Amino acid sequence: MPEYNEGAIALMRKFGFSQEVCRRGALERDGRRWDFYVFGLLKDEWQASVTKSRA
Numbered sequence: 001m002p003e004y005n006e007g008a009i010a011l012m013r014k015f016g017f018s019q020e021v022c023r024r025g026a027l028e029r030d031g032r033r034w035d036f037y038v039f040g041l042l043k044d045e046w047q048a049s050v051t052k053s054r055a
Contacts (some may be wrong), residue, residue, distance in 0.1 A: 003035040012039045016049050
């Protein structure tokens, strides 16, 4: 996910995803280098959040 996509990054964090990778300067846009983030969520983490939201 590109660093400049702040709204999507905020949603990923809100829903419990963890930033697992930062590829520094991986993208170029408008003459600038941007980081690219990879987010992940383990099955156990997802199941815990579903159980918690149903309680």
